[in-house]
Amino acid sequence: MLSVFFLRSSERRGWRAWASVALWLAALVALVLYGMFGTGLFFLSTLGTVFLYVVLTQAWNILGGYGGYLNFGMVTFFGTGAYASAILFHYFGLSPFLTAPFAGIAAAIAGLLIGIPTLRLRGAYFALVTMIITFAVQILVLSVPYTQGALGIYMQPVGLTPLGVERLFYFLFLGLAVLVTLLVYAIEGSNIGWALVAIREDEDAAEIIGVRTTEVKWIANAIACFIAGVVGGLYAQRILYLEPTGTFSFDISLNVVLMAVIGGAGTWQGPLIGAPLVLLVADALRVTFTSEVNRVIFSIVVIVIALFIPGGVMGLLNRWRQRGARPVSAPASERAD
Amino acid sequence: MVNQIAIIVADGVLLGLIYAIAGVGLSLVLGIMGVVNVAHSAFIMLGSFFAFELFRRLGIDPIISFFLAFPVFFGAGIVVYRALITRVEKAPQTQGLVAMFGLMVLLENLGTIVWTTDTRVITVGYTNTSTLIGSMVLANVKLIAGVLALLLIAVFWAFLRFTLTGRAIRAMGQNRSAAMSVGVNVRQLSAVMFGLGIACAGSAGVALAMIFPFSPNTQILWLAWAFLVVILGGLGNVGNTLIAGLVVGLIQTASTAFIRFDYVYLVLYVLLAVILVVRREGLSRTARRGI
Numbered sequence: 272m273l274s275v276f277f278l279r280s281s282e283r284r285g286w287r288a289w290a291s292v293a294l295w296l297a298a299l300v301a302l303v304l305y306g307m308f309g310t311g312l313f314f315l316s317t318l319g320t321v322f323l324y325v326v327l328t329q330a331w332n333i334l335g336g337y338g339g340y341l342n343f344g345m346v347t348f349f350g351t352g353a354y355a356s357a358i359l360f361h362y363f364g365l366s367p368f369l370t371a372p373f374a375g376i377a378a379a380i381a382g383l384l385i386g387i388p389t390l391r392l393r394g395a396y397f398a399l400v401t402m403i404i405t406f407a408v409q410i411l412v413l414s415v416p417y418t419q420g421a422l423g424i425y426m427q428p429v430g431l432t433p434l435g436v437e438r439l440f441y442f443l444f445l446g447l448a449v450l451v452t453l454l455v456y457a458i459e460g461s462n463i464g465w466a467l468v469a470i471r472e473d474e475d476a477a478e479i480i481g482v483r484t485t486e487v488k489w490i491a492n493a494i495a496c497f498i499a500g501v502v503g504g505l506y507a508q509r510i511l512y513l514e515p516t517g518t519f520s521f522d523i524s525l526n527v528v529l530m531a532v533i534g535g536a537g538t539w540q541g542p543l544i545g546a547p548l549v550l551l552v553a554d555a556l557r558v559t560f561t562s563e564v565n566r567v568i569f570s571i572v573v574i575v576i577a578l579f580i581p582g583g584v585m586g587l588l589n590r591w592r593q594r595g596a597r598p599v600s601a602p603a604s605e606r607a608d
Numbered sequence: 609m610v611n612q613i614a615i616i617v618a619d620g621v622l623l624g625l626i627y628a629i630a631g632v633g634l635s636l637v638l639g640i641m642g643v644v645n646v647a648h649s650a651f652i653m654l655g656s657f658f659a660f661e662l663f664r665r666l667g668i669d670p671i672i673s674f675f676l677a678f679p680v681f682f683g684a685g686i687v688v689y690r691a692l693i694t695r696v697e698k699a700p701q702t703q704g705l706v707a708m709f710g711l712m713v714l715l716e717n718l719g720t721i722v723w724t725t726d727t728r729v730i731t732v733g734y735t736n737t738s739t740l741i742g743s744m745v746l747a748n749v750k751l752i753a754g755v756l757a758l759l760l761i762a763v764f765w766a767f768l769r770f771t772l773t774g775r776a777i778r779a780m781g782q783n784r785s786a787a788m789s790v791g792v793n794v795r796q797l798s799a800v801m802f803g804l805g806i807a808c809a810g811s812a813g814v815a816l817a818m819i820f821p822f823s824p825n826t827q828i829l830w831l832a833w834a835f836l837v838v839i840l841g842g843l844g845n846v847g848n849t850l851i852a853g854l855v856v857g858l859i860q861t862a863s864t865a866f867i868r869f870d871y872v873y874l875v876l877y878v879l880l881a882v883i884l885v886v887r888r889e890g891l892s893r894t895a896r897r898g899i
Contacts, residue, residue: 339702343646343709388884395644396839396884398705402646403832407877414870471700521828525713532706566717573710577703578695 299449306441315437317554319509321547322444323502327523328530328542329451330498334491335528336536337464339471340390344401346523347385347408348378348496352503357424357513358417367426367508371501378500379493381408386492391485393474405519412515423514426507440509444502451498456539467491471537522562526550529569532576535585544584611743616861618744622754624857626815628850629757630830631837632764633808639844640781641798643693644701646708649831650715651681651806655813656822657723663730670730674756674814681810685803693802694795719824727823735818753815760811764804765846777801781844832873836880 302318309315327345335341355377356367367374385404389397412418429436458464466487469477478484507513526549534545549569556565576583582590634648658680659673668676692711696704734748768774777797779787788794816822816830833856841852856876863875 339700341702341705341709384881388881392884394701395646395705399644399646399831399835400880400884402709403828403835404877406829406832407873410870410873414868471702528706528709561721563717563720566713567721570710570713570717574692574707574714577707577710578692581699581703 302445303442306438306445310434312433312437315434315441317550319437319441319444321550322441322448323506324526324530324546324550325448325542326444326451326502327499327527328534328546329448329455329539330495330502331527331531332455332536332539332542333458333495334467334488336531336538336541337459337467337471338488338491339467339537340488340492341398341528342401342492342495342524343398343528344403344405344524345499345527346519346521347401347405348382348499349503349506349523350405350408350412350519351381352378352500353507353513353518354412354418354424354503355500356504357426357507360426360507361419361424362417367504371504374504374507375497375501378503379497381500382492382496383489386489386496390488390492402524405521405524409515409519412519418515421514421516423512426511426513428511429508440505443505447502447505452539452543455542459539463487463490468537522566525566525569529573531583532573533583535583537582538585541583541585548584612865614742615744615746616865617858618741618746619750620858620861621854622746622750622857623860624854625754625757625761625850626812626819626853627833627837627856628853629760629808629812629815631834631841631853632761632846632849633805633812634834635838635841635849636808636844636846637802637805638838639842640777640801641693642701643697643802644705644708645802645805646705646831647688647712647715648805648809648834649827649829650712650719651684651809652813652816652830652834653719653822653824653827654684654715655681655810656817657719657728657813657824658810659814659817660723660728660730660822663732669732670814670818671752671756674811677810677814678807682803682807684810685806686799688806689799689802693798697798716824716827719827723824725823725825727821727826728817729821730817732818747819749818753818756815757812760808761846761850764808768846773797773800829873832876832880836876839880839883 305318306315327349331342331345352371352374356370356374359365359370359373360367385400386397389400413420418424429439431439458467466477466482466484469480469482470484470487474484530545530549531541532545533549534543535541553565553569556568560568580587630649630652634645637643637645637648655677658677659670662668662673662676663670688711692707693704696707732749734752737748738745739748739751766774768778776787776792777800779790780792780794780797780801784794813822837849837852837856840855841848841850859875859879860872863872867875
């Protein structure tokens with residue numbers, strides 16, 4: 272029943288494709304209606320966080336999912352954006368709502384600084400450097416005077432009721448999530464999307480047929496970092512107080528990878544499934560377990576998925592759908608992969 | 609002045625030896641098997657706590673733990689190889705990377721559950737003693753850890769150089785299919801190689817615990833050091849890794865003498881970026897574009 276969500280509409284425009292579009296739209300309308308009429312502060316806030324993670328995970332998905340270059344330090348760019356808008360507010364009194372694009376640009380610059388040396392190379396250099404760079408950025412933020420170190424930066428609250436504030440960010444992040452999902456959907460069918468997939472599948476072959484692999488990776492990374500920075504800037508306004516350890520928390524990087532891997536990296540639906548799944552389960556578990564136990568559970572899930580179910584939930588659904596479409600006794604060669 | 613420089617150099621060399629053993633396991637597993645073991649530093653952390661627990665509960669000296677850790681972590685490495693690596697060996701590299709990332713998070717958080725995030729130190733009888741060599745005062749723990757590290761590297765080098773197994777492992781690193789066709793049992797040797805890599809991490813963890821404070825959630829820092837050593841020294845070569853470790857150690861002590869302690873890490877990262885830009889294969893000649 273649910274599988275109608277996940278049809279590739281570009282493949283054939285049958286009734287199932289339209290049903291899939293209709294179902295996604297229905298889900299969106301339901302979320303909009305809930306945002307307008309729902310009054311549960313907790314649910315509005317939790318859903319707001321879900322949307323925030325959808326945006327981050329979609330951004331990660333561009334290079335990580337389609338291109339196969341894993342970013343294990345998404346929080347570096349998210350935090351750079353948050354601090355950029357906080358500094359602009361602190362010293363120039365500019366509202367993060369206005370400066371969000373600049374936060375994105377700051378993060379994109381950080382992304383280029385890290386991407387240019389590491390993405391020229393093949394293999395795991397990018398993954399390793401993004402993984403260890405967070406620590407350096409944290410130290411930098413702690414030591415540089417502009418960021419006020421461990422003291423942190425306070426932001427000015429928006430002059431609205433608590434419900435109003437929650438609704439504001441609910442719709443802000445929902446809107447961004449829709450926009451970024453549309454962007455990723457567009458990228459999936461575009462030249463750059465195919466170039467990224469080619470890089471993931473076989474970088475030598477991609478280069479030989481004329482894909483400018485290095486440039487494509489740089490662009491994809493810069494776009495992803497820009498998005499992360501914009502969300503970070505808005506996040507600064509949401510939590511109102513930034514300090515280095517919390518803002519550059521490894522948890523955010525980890526969550527993004529978890530959500531993408533569990534939902535299904537390299538598909539535009541993956542983050543839409545992964546983000547709510549991980550966050551809602553984590554919230555449910557938080558009642559009974561500490562965050563460490565939580566992470567132990569999720570890391571085991573990630574290992575299991577990497578070993579046995581590559582493609583996550585989307586991979587499972589696709590396989591299940593294909594099994595229905597094909598004769599049961601597929602040739603052994605096809606079954607192998 | 610001369611004395612000061614001598615101390616900086618001696619300190620740097622001793623630290624560098626430690627960095628070299630932190631990096632050598634990563635370098636060999638990467639260079640010979642092509643496995644990007646991002647969980648390497650998590651095993652270093654476990655090595656530190658292995659020494660910590662043995663010392664706290666049984667009063668076993670870290671020097672003995674250093675030798676005990678090797679077989680214990682070798683076993684752990686074999687288990688990880690059989691459970692994880694064999695399943696992702698043929699899959700795209702990203703899949704293996706995700707699996708190892710999961711393992712890293714798993715180990716770090718299991719560590720946090722067992723030992724909390726408190727920073728620990730191992731204080732043995734000789735911790736705060738020092739030796740006067742010439743006109744230099746050197747901490748005994750550093751000397752001991754440095755000697756142990758040098759010993760480990762020497763044994764490793766000799767193993768790879770002179771034993772039949774070592775030669776087979778090197779052959780496997782040079783050309784896997786050719787090694788297979790002349791009768792090398794690639795699967796079994798890969799398991800041994802990975803076990804040795806993890807064993808190195810475990811012993812390195814013990815040596816680190818003698819000198820530095822440690823906690824489960826700062827293990828990623830050691831990945832940074834180990835990775836820097838690997839990038840600098842190239843892949844799969846013990847000698848180059850040793851030199852790279854020494855260079856990193858010297859740079860660290862030299863920069864600590866001039867700038868604030870925190871900024872040393874930044875120097876490290878700038879160095880990393882510069883090396884990646886300038887020489888993509890590290891400073892050695894082992895040219896390999898992919899990890």
